[in-house]
Amino acid sequence: MRNPQTVGSPAPSDISQRYGAARRGLSPRAQRGLIVGALLLAFATAVWFTVSLNIGRLEYQDVGYTIVSDSRAEVDFEVTKDFEDTAQCMLHALDDSYAIVGARIVTIGPHEGSSEAQRSRYYSAELRTEYRAVTGIVDSCWLVD
CATH class of the missing domain: 2.60.40 (Immunoglobulin-like)
Incomplete structure (x- = not known):
């Protein structure tokens, strides 16, 4: 019986040499920073819409x-x-x-x-x-x- 990894699929070290090392995800600190930034942007957008819709209102x-x-x-x-x-x-x-x-x-x-x-x-x-x-x-x- 054949070993499927040796016959048709390349070894993991061959893949990393061909395509580069696997990417790492964002650190937990960077993830928190992105979430806080997105929340601040959403809040600022809501304030801007509220103010702009009230100006010129009849x-x-x-x-x-x-x-x-x-x-x-x-x-x-x-x-x-x-x-x-x-x-x-x-x-x-x-x-x-x-x-x-x-x-x-x-x-x-x-x-x-x-x-x-x-x-x-x-x-x-x-x-x-x-x-x-x-x-x-x-x-x-x-x-x-």
Whole structure:
């Protein structure tokens, strides 16, 4: 019977002479350093995304409404935007079946301020209605170029 190692496969010393010595893995200290570096990079990336996504963000919310008469409603709302941005908001007056009975687009221009808290401002706008409204809302807001 033949020995399979001697007939077809080269000896381990022949392989190391032909291809070089086998590579060693990273030391445990180097592995820990790579893991810590990867974690720091992931944390820095998360912070960068959080900050960059919050800059230039436009937010809006309803604050209140007043039904002035059968043909008028007033909507109070808050808009948070960068100081130099111009935004437009679509306001709706709704009846008791949630049908739109009045609509208006309001343009909100740049304003003065220097702190993060001053990015938010309160606004009030009057809408003419076709029928008596029961509520007023801010449907949407967008930035204007």
